[in-house]
Amino acid sequence: MSTAGNATTTMEGGEVVKKIENFDDILPHVGGAGCYQWILFFLLLPFAFVYAFLYFAQFFITLTPEEHWCTVPELNGWNLTDEQKIALSIPISDATGYKSADDNSLSYSRCEMYDVNFTESLINGNYDPDPSWPKTPCRHGWTFNHSDIPYVSIAAELEWVCGKSYYSSLSQSIFYIGSIIGGFVFSFIADNYGRLPALVACNAVGFFSSIGTAFSDSFWSFCLCRFIAGTAFDNCFNIIFIILIEYVGPQHRTFMANMSFGIYFSGSASLLPWLAYYIADWRILCGVTAVPMISAFFAPWIVPESARWYISSGNIPKAVETLKNIAKVNGKTVEKEIFVEFEESCNKMIKNEKLHNYTVLDLFKKIRLAYITVMLNIYWLIILIVYDGHVWNMKSLDPDVFTSFSLGALTEFPAAIFLTLYLDKWGRRWMSFISMMICGVFSFITLAMPPGAVTVTMGIIARFGVNIAGNIGFQYAAEMLPTVVRAQGVSLIHTLGYIAHIIGPYVVYLSDISPSLPLTVLGLLSVTVAIQSLFMPETLGQDLPQTLQDGNDFGREQSFWWIPCISSSHEKKEKFRKPVTSAQ
Template sequence: MTLSEGTRRTEEGKTAKKIETFDDILPYIGGAGRYQWYLFVLLLPFAFGYAFLYFGHFFLVLTPNEYWCTVPELDDLTIDQRIALSIPPATADELKSEGATSYSRCQMYDVNYTEILASGVNISDPTWPITACRNGWTFDYTTIPYVSIAAELGWVCEKEYYSSVAQSIFFIGSILGGFIFGYIADHYGRVPALVACNAVGFFASIGTAFCNNYWTFCLSRFILGTAFDNCFNLIFILVIEYVGPEHRTFMANMSFGIYFAGSASLLPWFAYYIADWRTLSLLTATPMAIAFIGPWIVPESARWYISTGNIPKAVEMVKKFEKVNKKTVSKEIYEEFEQSCNAAAKLEGSQNYTVLDLFKKFRLAYITVMLVIYWLLILIVYDGHVWNMKSLDPDVFTSFSLGALTELPAAILLTLFLDKWGRRWMGFISMMICGVFSFITLFMPSGAATVTTGIIARFGVNIAGNIGFQYAAEMLPTVVRGQGVSLIHIVGYIAHIIGPYVVYLSDVAASLPLIVLGLLSVIVAVQALFMPETLGQDLPQTLEDGNNFGREQRFWWIPCISSSHEKKKEFRQTVSSITS
C-alpha cells in the first residue's frame, strides 16, 4: 500500500479519502467540535503562565530612571535640596545611558556634610572631590510605585548589568529545560512533561519571592527558566494536533492572540497595583498550579501513542473525542484507522532519523538554516522592542500593556489573511512594517508619538513571530519535524539571551537600539522571500520531499494573486510514495 493510493481519484476529479494519517480520522470524530473548544479554553491558564514567565522578570527588576546617591546627613532636606548640595552633574558617559538625568546617578561629593550644613552652605561647589555612592541610592518612585528586587539590592550603576545577566541565566535554563522536558515528552508522554514542567515553574516562581541576594535570585531564575516555553508549547501543540487542518490557522492564532495578549497586557497592572515584587512573584506562580490536575483534564496525544506503538490507547482517545463531539463512527473506519496506525508505527520504528539528517541534503540544509536564522532574528527584534519600551516613555506600564495588546490584532489579521496571502509575503510585509516604523520612531518627538510608532513596529514583529511559530512545522519533513522544530526553538533561546542587551547600545548612541532593530527587521523581511511558500502545498513527508520542497515555485508567486486552480496546482509539491 502506498500513500498515493490513500486518495482514490475518480474521473470527475472528486476524491474518496482513505484513513492514512491521523488527520484523516478527524472529520469523522469532529475537527472542531465540543472537545476541541474545551481544549481551546483549557489553553487559557497555560498561556497566562507562559506570559508571566516571559515578561515577569521585566517587572521584578524594574527600576525608576531617577535615582541618586543617598546621603543620610541630608535626610531632613527636600529632594531638590539634597541633589543640589550632594550630587554633581552627570558625566558625558552618563548622559548617553538609558533614561539619563541631568545629575549623576552614581556619584556624590566627598565632603563632610555635617560641617557643610553647619556652615549654612546649600549648594555644591564643583571643585569638591567626587566619590562613588557610599550609602546606597534613593529612588524616585513617582512613575514606578514599588521597590523591585533590583532597587532593593542596588543593581544600578556598576551593577546595572545584574538584571540582564539574571535574565540571560533564565534563558540558559530554558535551553536545559528544552532537552529535559523534550526527552520526557518523547519517552513518557506529553501530559507527564506538561505536568512536570509547570510544577517546576510553580515552585521556582514561589522560590523567587524568598530570594534575598543576587545568587539565590539567579539560581531560582535558572530553575524557572527550565519551565519556559514548554509550559505552554506542549499543550499548544497537543491542542493543534486534535484540530482539523482547516481550523488550525484559527485555533493557533486566536488562542495565542487572545490569551497571550490578555495575560501580557494585564501583567503590568498586576505589578502596578500589587506594588511588591515578592507578592508579584507569588502571583505569577498561580496559573501554573493547574498542572497538578493536568492528568485529569488534559488528554494525552493520540499521535504520541501511535508513535510509541500503543494503538489501543490512540483509538481510546479518538473514541473519547467521538463521544464528546456527539459523532458516530463506523466500525470499518476504526479498523482502517488501526491498520494505518500499525503501519505508521512500524515505519516509525524501522527508521532512526536524527536532526543531523536535516543537513545531509543541500537544499534541505539550506531551508533548515534559513528557518533557524529567521526565527533567531525575529526573536532578537521582538525582545529588543519589548525591552526598549521603557526608553520610549516614562509610563512603562501603559506603553507595555498597549504593546502587548498588539498580539490580538496581529492574530486576527493572520486568521483572515494568512491562508490567502501565504507565509512568505505576510512575513515580508510585517517585518518591513516593523523596520520602517523602527526608523520612524527615531525622528518622532518623545512621548505619545514615539510610543505609537514603537507599538506599530511591535505589531509588525508580532505578526512575523506568529508566522514563524507554524512555518517550520509546515516546511520540515515529517520524519524529523519534531526534532527540527526543537532545534529551531533551542537556537531561539540564544536570541532571548541577546535581545535584552540591544537596549544597552544606547550607551554608545541613544538612537543605536532602534537603528539595529530596524536593520535586522529589513534583513528578516527580505530573507522571508527566499524561503519556500507552504500555503496550498502538500507538506513534505520524507527527507527527499523536504529537499525538493518549493523547487517549482517562482520567486514572485503570490498565492492570492495566482489564485486559479491550475496555477496553484502547478506549484503544488507532489508527496513521494511511502511503502508500508
C-alpha cells in the same frame, strides 16, 4: 464509483485507492474543529498566562527606578527636602544621571557623593556645595524615588545599581541559559515519553522555582532560582500548543493557533504590569505569577495525550482510542472500516520507518529537511531580535513603564485578528514577507520623522508588523516539522531564539553610538528576514508531515512564485500532496 462513509474509493478498472493514509485524512471523520478542539482551545488559557508571566515577570521583579542617588545619613537629622540633600551632597555628573525636579537641566550623579563633613558645612550655614570638593563612591547605599515605581524590587532591595547595575541583565541572561537546557530536556521527554509528562514536569519546575524566587536574599540565590525557572520557559506553553495544532484540521489551524495565542498572551502580558503595580511587592508578585502553573498538575485528567505521538511511538491502539473519544465528543459517527484502514496505514508507516527513538539530530540527516530546519532557525532568530528590540523601544510611548509595556503587549491582539482573517488566504510565506517589510519600512520612516506623536505611531505600526511575523513563526515550525521530532525540532528553534532574547534589548543601547542606529539595525534585519521567508515552503492547506521522509519532501512541488490568494494552483490540490505523504 465511491462508497459514502467508507474508507476506500473504487475507481474505474476496479483499482482501490486508500483514503485514510495519515492522521490528517482521518481528522475530518472524527471532527477537526468541533467541541473537542474548542475544549483544547480554552485549556490553553492558563498556560498562556504561565508563558507570559515567565517571559516578562523578571522585568518587573528587577525594575529599578531611574531616579536614585547616594544615601547620606549625616543629613537625616536636618530639616531638608530630598532636592536640598541632593543639591548639597551629590555632584553634578557629566554623564547621564538623576535629574532633580528643581532643575531638569542639571544631571546629578547616581554613583558618587561629596566626601566632606556635611554637619560642619551646615552649622556654618553653607547649603551650597563647592564643585571642588573631593568625591567618593556611595558609602551608605542608595535612596530611590518610588513615585513612578511604587514598590521596592529585588534590584532596589539589594542595590543592583552603579557597579552592580549589570546584575539585572546578567540574571536575565542566566534565565535564558536555563531555557536552553530546559528546551532540550523537556522536548526530549515530550518526544520520547509523551507530551503530557513533559507538560506536567515543565510547569512543576516552573512553579517551585518561581516560589523559590520569592525567598531569594542574594544575587546568586536569585540567579539559581531564575536559572531553574528558565528551564520551564517556552515548553510550559509550547507543548500544549503543539497538542492543539496536531488535533486541529489544516483549514482551522490558523484560527485556533493565532486567536488562542493572540487573545490569551496579549491579555496576560498586558495584565502583568498592573499586577506588579497594585501588588507593589516583588515577593508576592513571584507567588501570584506562579499560580497559573498549578493547572498543569491537573493536565493528565483534562488534557489529552497527542494521538500523533502515540502513532510515532508505535501505540496505535491508544491513538485509535483517542480518536474515538474525539469523535464521541464531537458527535461524529465513524464507521469501523475507517479506523481499521487507519491502523493499517499507521502500521505500514511504522514498518517502513523501522521504529526507533528519534533525536533532534535526525532533522539534519536529510538534505532538504536540514535546509528547512536551518531556515526556520534563522527566521525565528531574526524575528525575535526585531521583536525584542521593538518591545524595549516601546518605552518611548510613555515615561510610565507600566502603561507603555501594557500598550505594547496589546498590539498582539489586532495582529492575531489580522492573521486569522488573511493568513489562510495569503499563506505563511507571503504574509511573513509583507509583515516584515511593513516593519522594516516603518522603522526607516520613523528615522525621518521628528519626535512626537507621529513617530510613536510609526513605531506602533512597525511593532504591529513584527507581531504578525512572530505569530506566524510560532505556528510555522509546528506545521512544517515531522511528527516524530516535532517537539524537539520546535524546541531547538525556540532554544536558539533565546540568543535573540539576550541580544534584542541591547540593540536599543546602540543609541549610545548614534541615535538612529537602533532603528536602522531593526529595519535592515526586518527587510532581510522578509526576503528570507520567501525561500521557505508554504504550509497553507498542507498535511502535517509525519515521518522524516515526509519532512524532507515537504514543499518540493511548490513554485517559488506561488501566491495562494491569486490562483488555485496545483500546490493546494490533494493529489499533488499524496506522493509526499505516501513516501513512508
